[in-house]
Amino acid sequence: MDCVVIGGGVAGMQAALSFRKAYSEKTVTLVDNESEVGYYRTLLPQFMNRTLPENKLFFWQDQDDPRFTIISGVRVESLERENRALVLSDGSQIPYRRLIIASGGRPVIPPVCGxxxxxxxxxxRSLTTAREARVWLPQHPEVVIVGGGLVGVKTAAYLASQDIPVTLIEKENHLLPQALSSQAAQLAEEHLLRNKVQLLLGSTIEDIQSSSGSISAIKASGQWVNCRTLFVAxxxxxxxxxLADSGLxxxxxxxxxxxxxxxxANIFAAGDAVTIVERDNFTPxxxxxxxxxxxxxxxxLYLPAPFSLSCLSRVNAMNLHGLSLVVLGIPVEGAERCVYTNPAAGVYRELYQVDGRIVGGALVGDITNAGKLHWMMNIGDRIDTDFTELLEPRLETFAKMSPSCAKLNQRAVFLPS
Ligand SMILES: Cc1cc2nc3c(=O)[nH]c(=O)nc-3n(C[C@H](O)[C@H](O)[C@H](O)COP(=O)(O)OP(=O)(O)OC[C@H]3O[C@@H](n4cnc5c(N)ncnc54)[C@H](O)[C@@H]3O)c2cc1C
Incomplete structure (x- = not known):
């Protein structure tokens, strides 16, 4: 097999499709644990709240390509590098000439929830579990979500949008602590509160109670909360x-x-599974x-001198059921923060700069110029313009700058919501 890919999420599927395009005479086999591949994991909250039908979840459909084989519902149990082969859970083995590992992430489960x-x-995390939750939810609408990161916040926003009562527990003192400063997160918190999500910030889950084999309550910061559905995020x-015994x-x-x-040298990797050993070990x-x-x-895979990734950023655009949000980069210690706020309009925008260069920031409530700010951050040049002016959500801001900036037409890439 010219190329084997482990994982049929976005990294693995993109790898397999790109490989077929770049090396049209070569074959690729993709193996995934789940029974379906090529779906938007990001849309699982909308699927669970029944506003998105299952057929809209998929970004890939089988194209009848004889050089592209998919093996789904089978786990890769181990990698035998000396034989250049993968051992699968059905007992079979697949040989490879080149391998791409795109096995993604797995959820952390606090012991008390397990x-x-x-x-x-x-x-x-998976479509299989989301299907089960989708069926379970209508009969068990008192929801508690553990974790106020991206997945927990999105799940809370989309369930609450369908009038499902939700309590969200986050151990830090503000939501989205890995992505936003406490000031930027405040608008997301207000947005959820307006949508009747109960927030327990600075709290951790301490205990759970069940009745007739089903979850009935959880205890957080000494307080018992009714709970008939618990999402662990x-x-x-x-x-x-x-890969434990692979030596990798x-x-x-x-x-x-x-x-x-x-x-x-014959094995590459991509997506949530990897740690890029540069800049404080980066996992996207x-x-x-x-x-x-x-x-x-x-x-x-087959280049004698492989190319480097040009951009290592966590830039991310999303819509929390009515609140637009772009994360340009996480808060940076020691960086100077510039802020634009318009509380009446529900807008908060901030940039982090070091030495006149943008190193991070977030736009909440109004994402005007997000693509241009992202581009400026990526090229890493010093910026002479006043940062506060840059932050104003006016399209003309960039027209006043250098001709190359005026020509910029980059847009923030939105995930479907
Ligand atoms: C609910 C939710 C909402 C999200 N929202 C956003 C968002 O708004 N914006 C954003 O940027 N990101 C978001 N993310 C994160 C984003 O989805 C992930 O970063 C992205 O899916 C990672 O892609 P991946 O291909 O690396 O891994 P995954 O999508 O996790 O795919 C890995 C695949 O590998 C398979 N696999 C693992 N181990 C094996 C094995 N041993 N054998 C065979 N197969 C295996 C798994 O079954 C899985 O299908 C969200 C995630 C979730 C869960």
Whole structure:
């Protein structure tokens, strides 16, 4: 097999499709644990609240390509590098000449939520679990979500939009702590409160109670809360357990260089599974980065001198059922923060700068010029313009700048919502 891809999420699927395009005479086989591949994981909250039908979840459909084989519902159990083969859960083996690992992440389950056999406890990661939750929810509408990161906040926003009572528990003192400053997060918090989501910030889940085998209540910060459906969205870790004996992991991480190559020259990796050993060990945890990385890994597979990833950012655009939000980069310690606010319009915009260069920021409530600000951050040049002026949500801002900036037409890439 010219190329084998592990994982049929966005990174793996993008890798397989890009490989077929770049190397049209070569064959690719993709293996995934789940029974379906090529769907928008990002849209699972809208699927669970029944506003999105299942057929709209898929970004890929089988094209009858004889050189592209998909093996689904089968887990890769181990990697035997000396034989260049994968051992699968059905007992078979697949040989490879080149391999791309795109096995994504797996949810972190706090021990208290992991009690076996209690019905009504779900993670938010796979279509299979989302289907179960979708069926369960209408009869069990008192929802608690553990974790106020991206997945928990999106799930809360979309369930609450359908008048499902939701309590959201976050251990930090503000929502989206990995992505936003407390000031930027405030608008997201107000948005959820307006949608009748109850927020328990600075709280952790301490205990759960069940009745007749189903979840009935949870205890957070000493307080019992009725709960008939519990979503665990307490973060993810790279899913690389099947590589434990492969010799590819360092301190449990699947490390790659900026060309996405592992320590084995025949093996590349992409998406949530990888740790890029540069700039404080970077794992993307975003859809756009996973897609770009899948594409690059595929192109690099047979190149004598692989290309490096040009952009390492966590930039991310989303809509929390009525609140637009763009994360340009996480708050940076030691950076100077410039802020634009318009509380009456529900707008908060901030940029982090070091030495006149944009190094992060967030736009909440109004994402005008997000694409241009992202572009300026990526090229990393010093900016002479007043940052506060840059932050004003006016399209003309960039027209006044250098001719090259005036010509810019980049847009923030929106995920379907
Ligand atoms: C509810 C939700 C909302 C999100 N919203 C956003 C958003 O708004 N914006 C954003 O940028 N990101 C968002 N994300 C994150 C984004 O979805 C991920 O960053 C992205 O899906 C990562 O893609 P991936 O291909 O690396 O991994 P995954 O999508 O996790 O795919 C990995 C695949 O590998 C398979 N696999 C794993 N191990 C094995 C094995 N041993 N054998 C075979 N197959 C295996 C898994 O079954 C899985 O299908 C969201 C995530 C969730 C869950």
């Amino acid at each position: 009690a076996a056999g209690i019905a009504g406890v779900f993670t938010v 307490a973060g993810s870790v790279p899913e690389v357990t099947f 992991l360092r301190e449990g991480n699947l490390e790659v260089n900026r060309a996405l190559q592992t320590t084995d 945890w975003t859809w756009p980065q996973a897609a770009v990385q899948g594409q690059l890994a595929a192109h690099n």
